[in-house]
Amino acid sequence: MSPLADRLATVRAGIADAATAAGRSPDELTTIVVTKFHPASLVRELETLGVHDVGENRHQEAQAKAAELAGLDLRWHFVGQLQSKKAKQVRAYASVIHSIDRPALVDVLRSEETSVDCFVQVNLTDDPGRGGVAPSELEALAEHVLETPGLRLLGLMAVAPLDEPARPAFARVRELSERLRRIAPEARALSMGMSHDYADAIAEGATHLRIGTAITGNRPDRG
Ligand SMILES: *Cc1c(COP(=O)(O)O)cnc(C)c1O
Secondary structure, X not given: OOHHHHHHHHHHHHHHHHHHHOOOOHHHOEEEEEOOOOOHHHHHHHHHOOOOEEEEOOHHXXXXXXXXXXXXXXXXXXXXXXXXXXXXXXHHHEEEEEEXXXXXXXXXXXXXXXXXXXXXXXXXXXXXXXXXXXXXXXXXXXXXXXXXXXXXXXXXXXXXXXXXXXXXXXXXXXXXXXXXXXXXXXXXXXXXXXXXXXXXXXXXXXXXXXXXXXXXXXXXXXX
């Protein structure tokens, strides 16, 4: 087994264990392998290992990889902060955008022709620089997504804060999700959980895990 296959198998087993411990089926979970900073060749190898959902956080890099690997059976998830002026281009290759965090971005993504799946990202910190909408503005932003053609709201996305335990932070996202479902009953999905906290995320109801280094290995330096 290659080191990559080995790490993938380890994480898949860890996900299955965490799901079982939470009384959930691993089939409810979509694992997105975040391949940022890694070459297209790594994504190609992942695809041969049965990975079909890959995540990127920078538009230029994502666009180049999506173009190079266009023949493969891959769904591209955009998980990074998104500039409004890049949003239309991201929409062209991304199946899912996880980082809807402001009305202006929703407006740019409006389309009468095609539909893209999306998550509203919530900020679990007091630092606006971390991305995501403040919880107090969640409903207003979600309403805006719901009334905009071309966007299908799947649910909420969050990144655990660095300075507190992940589990209670993910529990807050679960509560925010209950609020969201009062206005968007279909928007049940929860994109949360990374290499070091995916078990906590699964325990709090995650449906989409975004896992990078635990599967890919350390990211090459990008200065
Ligand atoms: C890089 C990244 C991940 C994956 O992080 P790891 O710690 O490498 O698993 C998940 N979500 C987002 C938004 C990221 O930018």
